[in-house]
Amino acid sequence: MSGDLETRTLLDELRSFDKGGLFDLGHPLLNRITESFVKAAGIGAIQAVSREAYFTALEGTGADSGGLPPEITAGKKQRFPDLRGETNKKSLEALVKNTGKESLQWGLAAGMYSGVTYGLKEARGTHDWKNSAVAGAITGMALALTSEDSSHEQIVQSAITGAAISTAANLLAGIF
Structure with a gap:
């Protein structure tokens, strides 16, 4: 086992990230x-x-x-x-x-979107455009709330935009 670790190159290490991810935090x-x-x-x-x-x-x-x-x-x-x-x-x-x-x-924004889509997938038992729409809307609202002069209209508009973009990305993912 230690011989394998000694012969691994940097390129081998970088390739392993694609398989297992960058982090292992236990969940x-x-x-x-x-x-x-x-x-x-x-x-x-x-x-x-x-x-x-x-x-x-x-x-x-x-x-x-x-x-x-x-x-x-x-x-x-x-x-x-x-x-x-x-x-x-x-x-x-x-x-x-x-x-x-x-x-x-x-x-x-990316962490929130990813976490909400994963949570909805686990809760609903499926991953579809509805999960993406809800996650996009929540993320859009959160981003609007981080701006200094957020208004009610801006928050609603950001939620609609986030839902539309994430739903379109989900629906188009199978095409490309």
């Missing part, structure tokens, strides 16, 4: 939530950093909003106000803080 629900959280948080961090790099490069060229709709550029200016600080240290601190916040949001 499939915990494993699923944690794995979804970590994967989505990483994607959220990459998205936040790449978006900031794009806007920094755009400002460096002296270009205007680059033909982007005003709601995108306006949201960017409100989200990261400290990134135009006088020092690089202040800008880097703001980037790290905002990237962490966004990756946490992505991770919580």
Whole structure:
């Protein structure tokens, strides 16, 4: 057994993650939530950093909003106000803080969605579009509640959007 461990390469270790998952916390629900959280948080961090790099490069060229709709550029200016600080240290601190916040949001949304779909599958005994719709609606509502100025209309709209997107993904999963 120890000889097998000594001959395994890094590539063999990475391949084993696809089979068993990244975590073994003792319960499939915990494993699923944690794995979804970590994967989505990483994607959220990459998205936040790449978006900031794009806007920094755009400002460096002296270009205007680059033909982007005003709601995108306006949201960017409100989200990261400290990134135009006088020092690089202040800008880097703001980037790290905002990237962490966004990756946490992505991770919580993915973990919540994954946990709710798993729980509904176990409770109902089946996995179908109804589980996806309910999980998407709950996750959409939770995400709307994390925004600073959430209104009743925004919460309902986010729940409907989350349900629609997750149901469509579930129904289209067998096609592609």
